[in-house]
Amino acid sequence: MRLVKFAVAAALGLSVAVGSFAAADSMTDAIKYRQSMMEVTGYNFKMMAAMVKKEMPYNKADFEKMASTVHTMSMLTQDGFPKGSDSMAAPTHAKDAVWSEPEKFNKDVVAFQKASAALVVAAKTGDMSQIGPQFKETAGTCKKCHDSFRSKSEG
Template sequence: MKSARLQPRKLLAAALACGLLAAAPAYAQFAKPEAAVKYRQSAFILMGTSFARLGAMVQGKAPFDAKVALDNAQIVEFMSHLPWQAFTPGTDLPDSHAKPAIWKEMDKFKADANKLQEMTPKLVAAAKTGKLDDIKVVFGETAKTCKSCHDSFREEL
């Protein structure tokens, strides 16, 4: 039986593969709006799953493992760069969980995305210390950044 420790590595490999595909021809346009929605939702799912794994350790619901924490922090950091290119005109589809405010307040939305991208390297740096207390501080700040954007721009799931 394989160790649960390998799962973050698989997620990182999947994230890297998504990133390579995303970088193809200068962030080529999506063929259909549905493809853009699926792309950004997939990026958010991977990011959210890894963030939740960190959260379980931070909250004491899972045993702390410094290597697993670092793996997941790195996935979150990488994925924090991917979904934003898929918020293009015409992708405000029903059931996409994206509020119309995204397109009305694009500057604020981009600022929130940038704030997340500024926080995630700090999360990786904290995880590299191997100290749960260091991770807890940055995790909390990063979670507030996520919540702020969700409150403003994500429909309830």
């Protein structure tokens, strides 16, 4: 339940103090935290994609809120991957490369953060000629990171 509160608070743009994950239970919490965060991100991406693809009506206020939520989640990404959560028995999609290649992982996370910040700016314009390309760029940062650091066969 605490993890849902983290994700909800983060989605609302509230400050979320994750704290330090040290004990085994905390590592399991860290995994649940990052999975919840990714679920919130994925949900918002699906809704925005439907608007960009004209599969559902475009709503500027909703799109802007979803873009903001994705950006908030991007800023929390690294909190969900503390050292030690790589060796947990809990089901996870994270590859060992998250921890064995931290500079590359952090570079990909920063790219997501920058792209999602730019998506928020584009969303505020309401101009689909700006939103569409920026949405595609932001989604591309997710795909790049997932290709390198997410296993499709686990969890």
